[in-house]
Amino acid sequence: xxxxxxxxxxxxxxxxxxxxxxxxxxxxxxxxxxxxxxxxxxxxxxxxxxxxxxxxxxxxxxxxxxxxxxxxxxxxxxxxxxxxxxxxxxxxxxxxxxxxxxxxxx
Amino acid sequence: xxxxxxxxxxxxxxxxxxxxxxxxxxxxxxxxxxxxxxxxxxxxxxxxxxxxxxxxxxxxxxxxxxxxxxxxxxxxxxxxxxxxxxxxxxxxxxxxxxxxxxxxxxxxxxxxxxxxxxxx
Numbered sequence: 001x002x003x004x005x006x007x008x009x010x011x012x013x014x015x016x017x018x019x020x021x022x023x024x025x026x027x028x029x030x031x032x033x034x035x036x037x038x039x040x041x042x043x044x045x046x047x048x049x050x051x052x053x054x055x056x057x058x059x060x061x062x063x064x065x066x067x068x069x070x071x072x073x074x075x076x077x078x079x080x081x082x083x084x085x086x087x088x089x090x091x092x093x094x095x096x097x098x099x100x101x102x103x104x105x106x
Numbered sequence: 107x108x109x110x111x112x113x114x115x116x117x118x119x120x121x122x123x124x125x126x127x128x129x130x131x132x133x134x135x136x137x138x139x140x141x142x143x144x145x146x147x148x149x150x151x152x153x154x155x156x157x158x159x160x161x162x163x164x165x166x167x168x169x170x171x172x173x174x175x176x177x178x179x180x181x182x183x184x185x186x187x188x189x190x191x192x193x194x195x196x197x198x199x200x201x202x203x204x205x206x207x208x209x210x211x212x213x214x215x216x217x218x219x220x221x222x223x224x225x226x
Contacts (some may be wrong), residue, residue, distance in 0.1 A: 004147035034212035043110075043201065043216040044151075055214065087151060095167055098151040 002090050008098035019075040021102045023088035028068045032092035035073045039084045108132035110202050115220030128185040135195050136180035139205040141185030144198035192224045
């Protein structure tokens, strides 16, 4: 199965700053890559699919890029509600697999 | 309101059984392909099982194959996971999640999950 590796494990940023999260696949997943946000006690929320397409209702400050094995989620100007754990997931190959997550904290 | 709500988790001894339920509302449940995904304490997300909209096609992760059974009742807008021969490593929060379409294996709607603890 494809192994997804996220970095860093924890990202410390201030409100208003830019955050850049990385996700690497052990083999190519083309652009079959999704990003999720999870806050404590809440269900994960789909942010990005197809590596760069924002899901319905997701603010424009969230953007995804990359293809093949290297992907990036960028939050252009962090808001207080953006502090959470972010997961990437590949769906190019079965079974679908997730990264271990990046915690974005103040 | 479009949502998924899981129930049925709890504490069970190794070798025991548990049945999880997921109640769907706010959308046409019978149109969607459904999954169970789990997250062990301090660990990442692991896909567990898939069932097609009609229930005719089912997949399992190797880690649960032969022990877990996924099913659905479209008349009751409900998804189920029967878990048998439980092990300590099955301890996790179990969430149900929806695929937007059969060929797109990302998850566009998730429940909050229900905690399963396997311990003596």
